[in-house]
Amino acid sequence: MLLKGYKTEISRPECNPGFQTVDCIAHLDQDISEVLPYLNAELGGYEYFKNPPAVTFRLQGKIIVLHGDKITINALKDEEEAEKILQWLMREANDIWERRHEIVPSYEGAPKPNLLQILKRLPGRNGCRRCGQPTCMVFATLLAQGAKGPGDCPELSDQKAQELQRYLDQFSF
Numbered sequence: 060m061l062l063k064g065y066k067t068e069i070s071r072p073e074c075n076p077g078f079q080t081v082d083c084i085a086h087l088d089q090d091i092s093e094v095l096p097y098l099n100a101e102l103g104g105y106e107y108f109k110n111p112p113a114v115t116f117r118l119q120g121k122i123i124v125l126h127g128d129k130i131t132i133n134a135l136k137d138e139e140e141a142e143k144i145l146q147w148l149m150r151e152a153n154d155i156w157e158r159r160h161e162i163v164p165s166y167e168g169a170p171k172p173n174l175l176q177i178l179k180r181l182p183g184r185n186g187c188r189r190c191g192q193p194t195c196m197v198f199a200t201l202l203a204q205g206a207k208g209p210g211d212c213p214e215l216s217d218q219k220a221q222e223l224q225r226y227l228d229q230f231s232f
């Protein structure tokens with residue numbers, strides 16, 4: 060077994076203490092740096108950083124970052140949800156560590172949507188702001204990050220929104 064335990068620290072986001080969600084840092088009892096490229100290969104990390112090693116996952120609107128000595132998770136409902144995700148990650152890390160000889164490690168993040176390809180599929184009424192963003196480029200960046208969807212641009216026809224969604228569906232968020 061690679062990871063045997065951790066200590067959790069729960070906090071409200073500093074930028075807005077009135078938020079209903081909480082953030083979590085789990086300080087790991089063992090260093091898991093060596094399993095990170097195997098976890099990235101098996102679970103399809105969103106981003107991978109080599110030095111120091113870290114892998115990022117996006118899951119149900121949360122960003123989960125695994126470092127060698129800690130795991131951070133944002134936008135959690137409560138401590139119980141944090142515990143469920145941490146237990147799942149611990150099981151995955153230990154299982155993948157046992158099977159690492161069968162896995163080709165990956166040091167790359169998932170392919171990302173291309174901003175110009177997104178812009179080409181938007182109506183191009185730059186600055187109309189009906190999406191709540193100052194420009195189509197800002198909106199396109201949020202789409203690429205999975206923070207917004209095609210339905211958030213009221214200027215897009217249903218057909219164009221579906222086309223854009225098909226393009227985005229090729230990528231994991």
Ligand code: SF4
Binds near residue numbers: 191192212
């Ligand atoms: S509502 Fe659509 S067209 Fe208008 S700025 Fe936003 S993304 Fe561009």
